Amino acid sequence: xxxSFLLLFSILAMFANIENSFSWDSTxxxxxxxxxxxxxxxxxxxxxxxxxxxxxxxxxxxxxxxxTLGKKYYxxxxxxxxxxxxxxxxxxxxxxxxxxxxxxxxxxNPGCSGPESLYDxxxxxxxxxxxxxxxxxxxxxxxxRSLFSMTFSCKEFTNDRWNRNSHYYRGIGLVRDExxxxxxxxxxxxxxxxxxxxxxxxxxxxxxxxxxxxxxxxNFSLTQNFPNPxxxxxxxxxxxxxxxxxRIVIYDALxxxxxxxxxxxxxxxxxxxxxxGSNLPSGVYYYMLETENYKESKRMVLVK
Numbered sequence: 001x002x003x004s005f006l007l008l009f010s011i012l013a014m015f016a017n018i019e020n021s022f023s024w025d026s027t028x029x030x031x032x033x034x035x036x037x038x039x040x041x042x043x044x045x046x047x048x049x050x051x052x053x054x055x056x057x058x059x060x061x062x063x064x065x066x067x068t069l070g071k072k073y074y075x076x077x078x079x080x081x082x083x084x085x086x087x088x089x090x091x092x093x094x095x096x097x098x099x100x101x102x103x104x105x106x107x108x109n110p111g112c113s114g115p116e117s118l119y120d121x122x123x124x125x126x127x128x129x130x131x132x133x134x135x136x137x138x139x140x141x142x143x144x145r146s147l148f149s150m151t152f153s154c155k156e157f158t159n160d161r162w163n164r165n166s167h168y169y170r171g172i173g174l175v176r177d178e179x180x181x182x183x184x185x186x187x188x189x190x191x192x193x194x195x196x197x198x199x200x201x202x203x204x205x206x207x208x209x210x211x212x213x214x215x216x217x218x219n220f221s222l223t224q225n226f227p228n229p230x231x232x233x234x235x236x237x238x239x240x241x242x243x244x245x246x247r248i249v250i251y252d253a254l255x256x257x258x259x260x261x262x263x264x265x266x267x268x269x270x271x272x273x274x275x276x277g278s279n280l281p282s283g284v285y286y287y288m289l290e291t292e293n294y295k296e297s298k299r300m301v302l303v304k
Contacts, residue, residue, distance in 0.1 A: 031170050
C-alpha cells in the first residue's frame with residue numbers, strides 16, 4: 001500500500017510539473033508588457049529601388065481589450081507621422097495577445113498559425129524555434145544590452161525567410177524590428193516608451209517639435225513667439241513641468257481654431273515648435289498651451 005501511494009504521488013507530481021511547464025510565465029510576459037496605457041514610439045526607415053528613403057515616427061498605445069476569436073486581445077492605436085515627403089500621417093489599429101500556455105505572441109489575422117498569425121515565442125531560450133506552416137521563428141540570441149542608460153535582458157529572434165530580426169527587451173517590449181527581401185528593406189527602432197507609468201527615452205513624435213532641454217522646469221510656461229511679427233514662419237517655445245497630455249493650438253482673432261501644433265503626451269522639459277502661416281492671411285492670431293492643470297495663451301501677428 002505504501003509503495004502504491006508513493007507511485008500515485010509520483011505520477012501526480014509528474015503531471016503537475018507538465019502542467020506548470022505550460023502555464024503563464026510572468027518573466028517571459030515582460031518581454032512584451034501588455035497593459036492599457038503603455039506607449040511605444042519608434043523611428044522607422046524604408047528603402048526600395050528607385051524610391052527616396054522614407055522615414056517616419058510610429059506611435060503605439062494600448063487603449064483597450066477586445067474579445068476576438070473567443071480570445072482577449074490588447075488593442076494598440078497605431079499613429080504614423082511621415083518625416084519625409086509631405087508630412088502626412090495615418091491612424092490604424094493592431095491587436096496582440098500572449099497565449100497563456102505557450103507564451104506565443106499572436107495577432108488575429110489569418111496566417112501560418114491558422115486563424116492567427118504568430119509573431120514570436122517569448123518563453124524561448126537560445127536556438128529554440130516557434131514553427132508554423134511557412135517559416136520558423138528562431139531565438140538567435142539571449143544576452144544583456146544597454147538602452148536608455150540602463151541594462152536589460154534581451155531576446156533576438158530571426159526566421160528562415162524574409163531575413164527578419166526582432167529584438168525584445170524584458171520590461172520594455174519590442175525595441176528593434178528589421179527586415180529585408182530582394183532590394184527592399186527597412187527597420188523600426190524604439191525612441192522611447194511609457195511602461196506601467198514609467199517613462200523611458202523620448203516619446204515625442206510630432207514632426208517639427210524639438211526638445212531643447214530634459215531638465216525639469218519648476219513651472220509650466222509659454223514664451224512669446226519669435227520673430228513677431230512674422231512672415232510666414234515663427235518659433236514658439238514652452239516648458240512642461242510634469243508628464244502628461246499637451247496641446248498647443250492656433251486660433252484666429254475670432255477665436256476659431258486654425259491648427260493644432262502639438263497634441264500628445266510629453267515628458268518634462270523645454271521645447272520649441274515651428275508654426276508656418278503661409279496659407280493664412282495677414283492678421284492677429286493667438287496660440288494656447290493647454291495641459292491637464294495649466295492654460296496660457298499669447299498673441300502674435302502675421303504680416304505679409
